[in-house]
Structures are given as C-alpha cells and as structure tokens.
Amino acid sequence: MRIEVNGASHEVAGPMLADVLAELGWGEARVATALNGDFVPKGARGQTVLKDGDRLEVLAPMQGG
Amino acid sequence: MRDFYGVTLENPLMLGTAQYPSPAVLEAVFRASGAAVATVSLRRESGQGQGFWQIIKGLGVPVLPNTAGCHSAREAITTAHMAREVFETNWIKLEVIGHADTLQPDPFGLLEATEILAADGFEVFPYTTEDQVLAARLLDAGAKVLMPWGAPIGSGLGLNNRYGLRTLRAAFPDVPMVIDAGLGLPSHAADALEMGFDAVLLNTAVAQAGDPVGMARAFALAVQAGTLARDADPMAPRDMAQPSTPVIGKAWL
Numbered sequence: 429m430r431i432e433v434n435g436a437s438h439e440v441a442g443p444m445l446a447d448v449l450a451e452l453g454w455g456e457a458r459v460a461t462a463l464n465g466d467f468v469p470k471g472a473r474g475q476t477v478l479k480d481g482d483r484l485e486v487l488a489p490m491q492g493g
Numbered sequence: 494m495r496d497f498y499g500v501t502l503e504n505p506l507m508l509g510t511a512q513y514p515s516p517a518v519l520e521a522v523f524r525a526s527g528a529a530v531a532t533v534s535l536r537r538e539s540g541q542g543q544g545f546w547q548i549i550k551g552l553g554v555p556v557l558p559n560t561a562g563c564h565s566a567r568e569a570i571t572t573a574h575m576a577r578e579v580f581e582t583n584w585i586k587l588e589v590i591g592h593a594d595t596l597q598p599d600p601f602g603l604l605e606a607t608e609i610l611a612a613d614g615f616e617v618f619p620y621t622t623e624d625q626v627l628a629a630r631l632l633d634a635g636a637k638v639l640m641p642w643g644a645p646i647g648s649g650l651g652l653n654n655r656y657g658l659r660t661l662r663a664a665f666p667d668v669p670m671v672i673d674a675g676l677g678l679p680s681h682a683a684d685a686l687e688m689g690f691d692a693v694l695l696n697t698a699v700a701q702a703g704d705p706v707g708m709a710r711a712f713a714l715a716v717q718a719g720t721l722a723r724d725a726d727p728m729a730p731r732d733m734a735q736p737s738t739p740v741i742g743k744a745w746l
Binding site for chain 1: 509510511512513532533534535536537538539541542543545546549558559561567571572574575576578579580646647696697
C-alpha cells in the first residue's frame with residue numbers, strides 16, 4: 429500500500445503500524461507516532477492497521493526552546 | 494523557591510536546546526549556566542533524533558518538552574501526547590500560537606488545550622501573555638504554573654510590559670511563574686527575578702550570542718543576583734531625592 433510518512437510518499441507492506449516502523453528502520457527507535465493526526469501510543473502499534481492513503485507522522489526528540 | 498509540580502529547581506534558569514553552533518557548545522552552555530531544566534521539542538525523525546536524545550539525557554536535568562509551532566489546540570494536544578511518550582514526562586510547555594509575526598499565544602486555543610491536557614494528567618506550563626483574566630482561567634483549567642512572555646519569542650526585547658507583569662505577579666502571589674521568551678540580556682533576567690518571578694526560560698539570548706558559553710555564565714550570575722536581591726527585600730522607589738548622608742550635624746559654613 430502507498431502511505432505518506434512524514435510528508436513523503438512510501439510503498440509499504442504493513443499491515444500493522446509496528447510492521448511499517450520496522451520496515452522503515454524505526455523498529456527500536458525512540459519515536460512517537462500519529463496516524464491521520466491522532467496520537468497512536470507505542471502499545472497500540474501492534475494492533476493498528478494501516479490502509480492506503482494513510483498519513484503517518486513519526487516524530488523524534490529535537491532541539492527546542 | 495516555589496516548586497514546579499513538586500520539583501524544586503537548584504537554579505531559577507530554564508534553557509532551550511536550539512540554535513547552538515554544535516552539540517559541544519550546547520553541553521558547555523548547560524555546564525556554564527547551571528540551567529536546571531532543558532526545553533526540547535519533537536520533529537519529524539530525520540536521523541538526528543536518536544543522537545540528540547543521548548545528548549539530552551547526558552545533561553542530567555529535567556526535560557520540558559514544548560509544543561512549539563502548534564497553531565491549534567488539537568495539534569498541541571496530539572503533540573503533547575507524543576512528547577509524553579518520547580520524553581517520559583508529564584511536563585509540557587504548552588504553546589498554541591495565534592499570530593505568525595508575534596508568535597503570541599492564542600488564548601482561546603491555549604485555554605482549551607490546558608483544560609484537556611490537565612484533565613489527562615499532564616503538568617501544563619502554559620506559554621501565555623501577561624493577561625490577568627486569562628491567567629485566572631488557565632489556573633481554573635488545571636494549570637499550576639504559568640509562563641508569561643517577557644516579549645515575543647526570539648525578540649530579545651526584555652520585559653515589554655512591566656506594569657502588566659507586575660500586576661500579574663501581585664494578583665497570584667502563590668503561583669509559580671516563569672518568564673518565558675523575549676529575554677535578550679542578563680539584566681532582563683535579573684529584572685524578572687527582582688520582580689518576584691520564580692524563574693526565567695531563554696534560548697536565543699544565549700545560543701545566538703557571539704560567545705554562547707560566556708553569555709550562559711553571565712545569565713547564571715544574573716539569575717543569582719536577581720534571586721538574592723528579591724530575597725533581600727528591595728527598597729521602594731520614590732520620585733524625589735532623599736539625602737543618604739545625614740543632614741543633622743552638617744557644619745554651618
């Protein structure tokens with residue numbers, strides 16, 4: 429399926445959010461996820477099914493003021 | 494010193510982690526400033542996030558994640574949830590921006606997000622203006638700390654509305670308050686603490702100085718001076734002169 433990850437189009441297998449994160453190399457990374465604008469807690473990634481056209485945000489610690 | 498959700502700071506200084514020339518300078522600045530809190534953010538993972546997290550952990554101070562750049566309550570709430578998971582803290586510096594040029598808080602979105610997040614167990618540090626009515630509403634909504642701005646973020650203008658800030662401080666004497674944003678010089682920080690504010694939060698003033706480590710040290714001394722001055726109960730200003738040398742005993746010449 430084709431989804432948007434951090435604003436860029438990606439072809440991924442999925443089907444779970446946890447699978448997609450592993451595919452993208454973020455399986456073990458300290459990141460937080462939001463699907464179509466809603467927060468998905470780490471514990472729910474294994475049960476969250478992605479579908480074509482979904483918008484995924486993967487955020488990480490960054491400098492801030 | 495007043496505590497921030499149960500945490501007493503050794504130093505009334507919170508420091509941002511952005512805009513430094515290098516991670517080495519960031520670490521040196523934290524050492525030189527004695528900053529007791531580090532503010533951080535969340536951005537799209539681009540390969541640097543994991544290394545940055547290690548640097549932040551190494552600073553050994555509590556982390557205060559922000560919702561910088563959020564322009565709606567919904568955006569800020571989602572960001573706060575993501576920050577709580579990544580940084581493992583209930584603290585959130587809640588920014589809901591209402592204007593692109595001034596980065597002034599949107600009071601309506603800020604209040605809405607504060608209420609929802611506080612009910613969800615977050616310990617909210619709302620980035621607000623000196624507006625006293627808004628302050629009362631934020632406290633009613635569950636905030637136990639307020640972060641009034643000194644001046645617009647990154648402007649370096651100092652305490653832009655001293656009357657408003659003094660009034661706010663007097664109206665809520667027991668509420669921990671941090672002057673956040675707009676400070677440009679150590680004298681601004683000393684000023685804020687002399688006025689009775691409990692801490693200051695800054696970033697650009699140090700990060701964009703020609704010598705960030707030197708400026709960090711200057712701010713460290715300023716917050717120390719401001720705290721000592723406030724604790725020493727400053728004299729009241731007056732309009733007319735009053736001789737400090739005794740008048741009695743002056744020679745008749």
